[in-house]
Amino acid sequence: MKKDAALKIGIKDIAKHANVSIGTVDRVLHNRSEVSKTTREQVLQIIEELGYTPNLLAKSLASKIKYTIAVLIPDLGSNAYWEKPLQGIRAAALEIKKFNFELQIATFDYGNEKSFVEKANEILNSNPSGFIFAPVFYDSSLVLIEKCDQLQLPYVFIDVFIENCKNLAYFGQNSVQSGYLAASLMKYGIVNGGISHIYVVKPLNPSAPVYHLSLREKGFITYFSQVAASQVFIHSMDVDISSSTELVKSLDTIMESAQKPSGLFVANSRVHLVARYLEKNKIENVVLIGYDLLQENVEFLEKGIIQFLICQNPEEQGYKSVLSLFNHLFLKKTVDKFNYSPIDIIMKENIEYYTNFKI
Amino acid sequence: MKKDAALKIGIKDIAKHANVSIGTVDRVLHNRSEVSKTTREQVLQIIEELGYTPNLLAKSLASKIKYTIAVLIPDLGSNAYWEKPLQGIRAAALEIKKFNFELQIATFDYGNEKSFVEKANEILNSNPSGFIFAPVFYDSSLVLIEKCDQLQLPYVFIDVFIENCKNLAYFGQNSVQSGYLAASLMKYGIVNGGISHIYVVKPLNPSAPVYHLSLREKGFITYFSQVAASQVFIHSMDVDISSSTELVKSLDTIMESAQKPSGLFVANSRVHLVARYLEKNKIENVVLIGYDLLQENVEFLEKGIIQFLICQNPEEQGYKSVLSLFNHLFLKKTVDKFNYSPIDIIMKENIEYYTNFKI
DNA sequence: TAATCTTCCGTTAACGTACACGACAAAGAT
DNA sequence: ATCTTTGTCGTGTACGTTAACGGAAGATTA
Missing domain, CATH: 1.10.260.40 (lambda repressor-like DNA-binding domains)
Known part of the structure; x- marks a missing residue:
């Protein structure tokens, strides 16, 4: 009433x-x-x-205060993935512009911790109203977080999460669970009697952080250790992709071995590298599961070389990160601290409905 | 610049x-x-x-015009599914309330075409600014659409689509494609040599419309006719659920037949009925795929009796339907006419990230 | 005792837009 | 010639809020 x-x-x-x-x-x-x-x-x-x-309309009409939301994420050169959250961030910015909110976007080199620190300091000096960043470098992030706390600056984690912080919110995926799900998908398609060998491939750049990867792998392995699958053997495989031949060599090795793979799980968005190998060598009947809707990955999905891509709606993560600060700063609403994105399962047949972000 | x-x-x-x-x-x-x-x-x-x-803020501060968006959907009694779009609709309403928008929600009996017509007429008499409805009864909808056109009343289809109309927009799923995807999922898990029998189960109420069902079945069957699967046999099975024993009888029949099912595809949200049968009769090793995140379905998914649920993010459909009218009426933006929801694949391992709608 | 300072509170001009009202000219009617 | 009409256009008030300004008491100081 x-x-x-x-x-x-x-x-x-x-x-x-x-x-x-x-x-x-x-x-x-x-x-x-x-x-x-x-x-x-x-x-x-x-x-x-x-x-x-x-009345919010009258409020922001009469008010002269401007809000600035600072964003710090990896640059697109070092990781094409980040284009997606950025899209969502920009979309949100457009919507709250009317309420005197503006964005200040900065990027850092994913393979260079110093650039992260420098950009972060620049941002703090500019005295923003809120701060969204991906705390991919653990130690430097702790320092940054400390400063934010002192300045009473509300900050939001995106993609990566650090525990025991006073962050306003976190937007990202449950990495462990996503690996767990990948394993379930793998098992559903593969295990029908007989022995199978499954490889967890981790194509990584030695200078970049690897936080997500290990969690995804953990989930994947956990699944097979929990669910009865005595016939399934899991192998782990690190590959340095800063060397261009390393991956091919590693894959050659396992393909020629006695333990040929029934399935390959690539724990990050570089799954297209593995797909390219399979295509080139005309290897079929291998289930390939990887992450993220990069253009290259999408192509191999459509060709049927990648069976599943796990996705986390990164645009929405970006969008909601911004909105959470808006809710906090302007609407004075309480915002949820933990916000896990759905773990989307993408295959050839539904990919077309996930590639166009619209809010 | x-x-x-x-x-x-x-x-x-x-x-x-x-x-x-x-x-x-x-x-x-x-x-x-x-x-x-x-x-x-x-x-x-x-x-x-x-x-x-x-300046939109100043505009709606100064303006005294009220916008009313009318909504006409099936009542929750006849179809629990519709609770979800309604959630999204309400969420959107809350957001655009500041701009002098209000909702007027009406429901009709899914099994009673006359109630649809009556409620529709009531709405038209109340002279709303925009109209969102699910045109589940084809003929009556055509009449309604004709009236809307005459009144120059912008209308949006939700869930069901009727061709050759001047509707402002449509929000729903590509039903054929969703069936197609279900088939691909089914095949991925089942076909490993040997003969398999797959049943398309259609639990339906004789007095209610069946538009979606037939399209989903069509997609499912098309898949197997296109993708080489000579070992797979598809059977179709209509079941009248207004009789409480019919379903059990039908399932008993196929379970005892020589053509035991490897997979069951239930083309609507009543998949829990089939799941209950499987549970009661302790039937395992049957892949069961159905639709929509109803509470009952979710429970069977978590128990592992349903393997996959196909979902269409109905909350978002409702949300975006309202927003499209807002964009049209207030922002004078052009809105996309066709808006297909993603075809979400839900399994036990990712269900928890789809059950809480938050915008 | 007068002057100054506090503390509390009311008044008022914005913010950008909508819209009724009335002003003022030119053109027509008587 | 005066009176009305018509077509243009400017002015003023309102929407709900913010925030600067200033006024009226009482309290403190010289």
């Missing part, structure tokens, strides 16, 4: 009821000083009684 | 540049009469040059 009979009550209504001026009500609402305890409480009570909610 | 040096130009800036008053500019903007051709063109040119965009 809402008493919206009198349509919409505003600041001047509560002023009338409390026998004060709107100026006083305003001071109470922004709990500024210059108002006596008694009248403050009285006004507060009227506000409560009438169920006053501020 | 944007010339936002002078920050934000408003109606009074263009008034100044055009040497007229803001009243005149306002008349031009709303192309009302009472403006001479020459000044109108002049103002229009200035508007163009300065790249004026109206």
Whole structure:
């Protein structure tokens, strides 16, 4: 039962009821000083009684304060994936522009921790209202987080999560669970009696952080250790992709071995490298599962060389990160701290409905 | 290159540049009469040059017009599924309330075409600004659509699509493709040599429309006819669920037959009925694929009796339907006519990330 | 005792837009 | 010649809020 009979009550209504001026009500609402305890409480009570909610439109029309949301993510050169969250971030920015919000986007080199630190400091010096970043370098991030806490600057983690922090929110995927799911998918397609060998391939750049990879692998392996599958053997395989031949050599080795793979799980978005190998060598009947909707991956999915891509709707992660700060700063709403993206299963037959981000 | 040096130009800036008053500019903007051709063109040119965009906040603060969006969908009693789109619709309503938008929600009995017509007429009489409905009854919908066209009332289809209409937009799933995908999933898990029998089960209520079902079945069957699978046999099975024993009898029959199923595809959200049968009769090693995240379905998915649920993010469909009318009516943006939802593949391992709708 | 300082509070001009009202000219009617 | 009509256009008020400004008491100081 809402008493919206009198349509919409505003600041001047509560002023009338409390026998004060709107100026006083305003001071109470922004709990500024210059108002006596008694009248403050009285006004507060009227506000409560009438169920006053501020008109956001009038609010941001009249207000002159600008909000700046700073964003720090890897540059697209070092990791094409980040184009996606950025899309969502930009979309959100467009929507909250009317409320005097603007963005300040900075990027760092994924293989260079120093660039991360430098950009972060620049941002802190510019004194933003909120901060979204991917804390991919653990130690440097701890330092940064410490500074944010001191400055009382609300910050949001995107993609990567660090425990025991006072971050406003986190948007990302449950990496362990995604690996677990990949394993289940793999088993569903493969295990029909007989022995099978499955390889976890980790194509990585030695200078870049590997946080996600290990969690995904962990989930994958956990699945097979829990679910009865005595006939299945899991092998792990690190590959340095800064050397261009390393991957081919490694794959050659296992293909020629006695333990030929029935399935390959590539724990990051470089699954297209493995797919290219399979295509070139005309290897079929190998289930290939990887991550993320990069253009190259999509092509191999459509060709049928990659069977499944695990995806995390990164655009939405970006979008919601921005919105969470908007909710916090402007709407004064409480926001959920943990926000896990869905673990989307993409195959040839449904890919077309995931490639166009629209909000 | 944007010339936002002078920050934000408003109606009074263009008034100044055009040497007229803001009243005149306002008349031009709303192309009302009472403006001479020459000044109108002049103002229009200035508007163009300065790249004026109206301030939406100020606009809806000053404007007294209310928008009403009418919604007509099946009631939750006849089909629990519709709770989900409704959630999204309500979420969207909450967001655009500030812009003077309000909802008017009506429901009809899924098994009663007359109730659809009656409610539709009520809505038309209330003279809404926009109309969202599920045109599940073909003939009645055609009549309704005709009326909407005459009234110049913008209307949006949700869930079901009717061709050759002037609907503003459609939000739903590509049903054929979803069946096609289900088939691919089925094949991936089942076909490993040997003969298999797969049944398409259609639990239906004789008085309710069956539009979706047939399309989903079509996609499913098409897949197996296209993809080489000579060892796979597809059988079709209609079941009247208004009789409580019919389903059990039918399933008993095929389970005892020589052509025992390796897989069951249930083309609608009643897959839990089939799951319950399998559970009760302790039948394992049958792949069961169905539709939609109803509570009952989710439970059987978690138990491992249903392997996959195909889902279409119905909350988002509802949400976006409302937003499309907002874009059209208020922002005067052009909206896409066809909006297909992703075909989400849900299994035990990722279900938890799909059950909480948050925008 | 007068002057200054606090503390509290009301008034008012914005913010950008919508729209009713009235002003003022030119054109027509009497 | 005066009076009305018509077509243009400017002015003023309103929407709900913010925030600067200033006024009226009482409290403190000289």
